[in-house]
Amino acid sequence: MVEICEYCKKEYSGNSCIGYFIIKGKKFERIKFGDESDDWGKDSGSCGDCGVKVGQIHHWECDVERCPKCDGQALGCECHDEFLFEY
Numbered sequence: 001m002v003e004i005c006e007y008c009k010k011e012y013s014g015n016s017c018i019g020y021f022i023i024k025g026k027k028f029e030r031i032k033f034g035d036e037s038d039d040w041g042k043d044s045g046s047c048g049d050c051g052v053k054v055g056q057i058h059h060w061e062c063d064v065e066r067c068p069k070c071d072g073q074a075l076g077c078e079c080h081d082e083f084l085f086e087y
Ligand SMILES: [Zn+2]
Pocket: 005, 006, 007, 008, 009, 010, 016, 017, 018, 058, 059, 060
């Protein structure tokens, strides 16, 4: 079974996702896999959770993605008020 991201409508593995975080009314670019401040997981070449490759944007709700504001886990932190999608 191929898993499709419900936001970008692409297969998880090997495709970059879309969208931005809106934090307190300000738009933040998302942190791509491999751009994490501590290079978390970069050596493996693809994200252990959502399957994107280095330089691609994680799919929404990936538990590896970092928050662009606090550098914490995006899924776990409470900075972002909403997601914004651009198609
Ligand atoms: Zn996606």
